[in-house]
Amino acid sequence: MSKVQQNFSVVSDDADKPGPLQPASVRSLRSTTKRNASSEVAGPAPKIAVKVEKWTIESVCKNGRRLDLSSNEPNAASVIKTLFKEIHGSVLSKLNIHPLHWDECADSELGPFLKTFNNSVKAFRKKNPRDVLLSKENWRQKEASEFRVICDLACQLAIPNPRVLNTHYAGFSSGTYGETNIETLQKILDLLGVKEDDVFMDLGSGIGQLVTFAAAYTNIAHVRGIELQQVPAGFADENVRQFKKLMRHFGEKPRPFELKLGDFNTEEIETFLKEKATIIFCNNLAFDPDLMIKLRAILQFCNNGTKIVVTQKLETTKKGRTPRDYFGYCRQKNDYVNDSKLLSLHSKGPFPFLSS
Numbered sequence: 197m198s199k200v201q202q203n204f205s206v207v208s209d210d211a212d213k214p215g216p217l218q219p220a221s222v223r224s225l226r227s228t229t230k231r232n233a234s235s236e237v238a239g240p241a242p243k244i245a246v247k248v249e250k251w252t253i254e255s256v257c258k259n260g261r262r263l264d265l266s267s268n269e270p271n272a273a274s275v276i277k278t279l280f281k282e283i284h285g286s287v288l289s290k291l292n293i294h295p296l297h298w299d300e301c302a303d304s305e306l307g308p309f310l311k312t313f314n315n316s317v318k319a320f321r322k323k324n325p326r327d328v329l330l331s332k333e334n335w336r337q338k339e340a341s342e343f344r345v346i347c348d349l350a351c352q353l354a355i356p357n358p359r360v361l362n363t364h365y366a367g368f369s370s371g372t373y374g375e376t377n378i379e380t381l382q383k384i385l386d387l388l389g390v391k392e393d394d395v396f397m398d399l400g401s402g403i404g405q406l407v408t409f410a411a412a413y414t415n416i417a418h419v420r421g422i423e424l425q426q427v428p429a430g431f432a433d434e435n436v437r438q439f440k441k442l443m444r445h446f447g448e449k450p451r452p453f454e455l456k457l458g459d460f461n462t463e464e465i466e467t468f469l470k471e472k473a474t475i476i477f478c479n480n481l482a483f484d485p486d487l488m489i490k491l492r493a494i495l496q497f498c499n500n501g502t503k504i505v506v507t508q509k510l511e512t513t514k515k516g517r518t519p520r521d522y523f524g525y526c527r528q529k530n531d532y533v534n535d536s537k538l539l540s541l542h543s544k545g546p547f548p549f550l551s552s
């Protein structure tokens with residue numbers, strides 16, 4: 197048996213089996229798909245032995261922890277390749293290790309590569325106990341690509357089949373799922389100039405990637421997200437678990453954050469928005485007119501100065517719906533800034549209300 201094979205730890209009898217902490221909603225959807233495929237077409241699926249490899253990456257950061265993944269976790273191999281491609285690059289040159297061709301390398305190359313990498317990291321630490329291989333000094337500057345990578349990879353590990361997110365709700369409805377990409381949120385947060393006493397709320401937070409990114413990237417006081425539907429909220433739980441694991445690997449601590457399953461149209465959330473939130477984000481692109489009216493009513497009670505960013509103007513009716521954009525409101529003297537001061541992220545110049 198070769199050294200690579202010795203690293204294989206378990207022999208699984210089910211290649212499609214979800215990891216132990218898969219959200220319940222995902223588990224049931226996955227098993228439904230499998231049952232249909234096997235019972236209608238070819239009888240029970242044959243059991244194929246799949247070797248599960250344990251992949252470990254030693255931390256190269258101050259206070260970082262080892263990252264353990266299994267080859268049967270969703271997207272584990274591509275996550276490792278991306279980590280090395282996007283973040284660990286500078287470390288490899290310090291250790292005199294040649295990178296693999298990340299875009300083409302076979303998953304079977306990862307085990308031997310990680311063994312060399314981990315041994316080199318341990319040897320480096322022994323020889324230079326005070327040195328840190330990966331400095332994070334630039335991480336919080338404008339680019340912040342490392343935090344985007346971490347949040348994105350957490351989603352990849354948490355969500356084996358993102359298509360499920362686009363098929364669990366009825367037609368074009370308030371439950372329609374759609375994602376704001378992390379780069380766009382970063383732009384918004386930069387434009388808003390988030391401060392230490394800000395409190396951010398994502399109304400309809402989906403899988404929670406905006407909440408985790410805000411908690412990683414900013415020095416904000418608190419971040420919250422609330423999501424009505426089980427499927428995205430279940431993924432959000434797993435996303436949080438993976439996000440924390442990746443952050444620990446880099447010795448990073450996110451700001452306090454929470455993601456909950458629930459309706460934003462409740463007294464508790466209304467009170468929170470009124471008394472605590474200073475930045476409110478809502479991707480309300482597909483909200484039906486009733487929900488839009490409720491949202492407007494809820495936001496009416498926010499404190500003066502509260503910044504609100506939505507993807508569809510609050511006054512929009514079904515008829516007046518426009519393609520997705522980002523519009524900013526600021527509560528002032530018991531009213532929103534008027535229409536002429538609405539911001540559009542895609543228009544030129546800064547958010548107008550920031551200079552008002």
Ligand SMILES: C[S@@+](CC[C@H](N)C(=O)[O-])C[C@H]1O[C@@H](n2cnc3c(N)ncnc32)[C@H](O)[C@@H]1O
Nearest residue numbers: 371373374375376400401402423424459460479
């Ligand atoms: C377009 S997705 C946005 C996801 C995420 N905020 C983003 O921008 O990437 C809108 C989400 O709002 C959720 N939603 C709709 N009505 C809601 C309500 N009353 N309370 C909480 N969430 C709601 C939907 O289930 C859907 O997942």
